[in-house]
Amino acid sequence: MFFRLVIAVITAVLIIATSIMFPGISAQKTAKPQVSGVYQFELGDFTITALSDGTVPLDLHPLLTNTNQAEIDRLLHQSFLKNPVETSINVFLIDTGDKQVLVDTGSGELFGKLGGKLPRSLQVAGYKADDIDIVLITHIHTDHSGGLVVGGQPMFPAATVYVGKPDIDFWLNPANAERSPDYQRYFNEAIKTVKPYLDMGKLKPFSGETVIIPGITARPTPGHTPGHSFFRVESQGESIEFWGDIVHVASVQFPKPEITIDFDVDPNAAAAQRAKQFADAETSRRLVAAAHVSFPGVGHIRADNQGYAWVPVDYRWREE
Numbered sequence: 001m002f003f004r005l006v007i008a009v010i011t012a013v014l015i016i017a018t019s020i021m022f023p024g025i026s027a028q029k030t031a032k033p034q035v036s037g038v039y040q041f042e043l044g045d046f047t048i049t050a051l052s053d054g055t056v057p058l059d060l061h062p063l064l065t066n067t068n069q070a071e072i073d074r075l076l077h078q079s080f081l082k083n084p085v086e087t088s089i090n091v092f093l094i095d096t097g098d099k100q101v102l103v104d105t106g107s108g109e110l111f112g113k114l115g116g117k118l119p120r121s122l123q124v125a126g127y128k129a130d131d132i133d134i135v136l137i138t139h140i141h142t143d144h145s146g147g148l149v150v151g152g153q154p155m156f157p158a159a160t161v162y163v164g165k166p167d168i169d170f171w172l173n174p175a176n177a178e179r180s181p182d183y184q185r186y187f188n189e190a191i192k193t194v195k196p197y198l199d200m201g202k203l204k205p206f207s208g209e210t211v212i213i214p215g216i217t218a219r220p221t222p223g224h225t226p227g228h229s230f231f232r233v234e235s236q237g238e239s240i241e242f243w244g245d246i247v248h249v250a251s252v253q254f255p256k257p258e259i260t261i262d263f264d265v266d267p268n269a270a271a272a273q274r275a276k277q278f279a280d281a282e283t284s285r286r287l288v289a290a291a292h293v294s295f296p297g298v299g300h301i302r303a304d305n306q307g308y309a310w311v312p313v314d315y316r317w318r319e320e
Helices: 002-021 069-078 118-125 142-148 165-171 174-179 181-193 195-199 267-284
Strands: 038-043 046-058 085-095 100-103 134-137 160-164 203-206 210-213 216-220 229-235 238-243 287-290 298-304 307-312
Touching: 038 118, 038 238, 046 118, 046 142, 046 229, 085 118, 085 287, 134 142, 134 210, 142 181, 160 165, 160 216, 165 181, 165 203, 174 181, 181 195, 267 298
Parallel strands: 100 134, 134 160, 160 203, 238 287
Antiparallel strands: 038 046, 046 085, 085 100, 210 216, 216 229, 229 238, 287 298, 298 307
16 A cells, blocks of 8 residues: 555656646646637517627727726726726627528627637527628627628628618718828728628618618617617517617726727717716616627616616526
């Protein structure tokens, strides 16, 4: 027995020493790749699927405006976070039974190795790009319209793409690009990802509150961009509203809606719109699906002190 114990101790020491001296030959990793982000739930007769396009790190100190570094760090600390923060890119699929409707498309290839995971998430959810009948774009920005084109080709060739007319007029107008050099990247990306659908006759602008199909209504909420819009979905007395960039950083902008971000085309209008929509969502207790709240980004908003707080939807996985 003593001999076996000595052998075991010597073996353990050798293994530890080897792992220290030669880390490359230590035990093989057993961790598997991250599973695609998919979360599905019912809304009346419709099926809603949250699809992750991945996450991206954001350095908030230079990005957030109408605030300061100390306030940013304090708010992040309250949510057990620190700068930079990991930001979700959420896309949503509405299956009406008759139509497959996608809300936003993620970033495609525009963030390099970050983001661009929507095709994988769609596949895991059991859908193909060719299944998509309608694409609703909350606004024309990298991580919302970027996934319209992948590999130089339209990702959703069978789909009709709906975008607020003010965004089309702004981002596809070369004269605006000349007047707004700080946003040159967005103009270039709009030409690359949105214009192909215009050229195919598949881009449909809307102005004002517009019924896209029965049960789905576009609602303009300008500020972040001129044509920024929400999409309200209703079925059998239940409703949900899909938000784009009304909020970028939940831990900061829910408690302090006045804090803006460098991506806002009109920061003052964006802040005013955010305050208005937060108040409306809190009063109505409406279910909300947000593009940049931690996946799946579905929940409610409640009043909290002088601001608001996000309440994630109760997780559900039942087959019945």
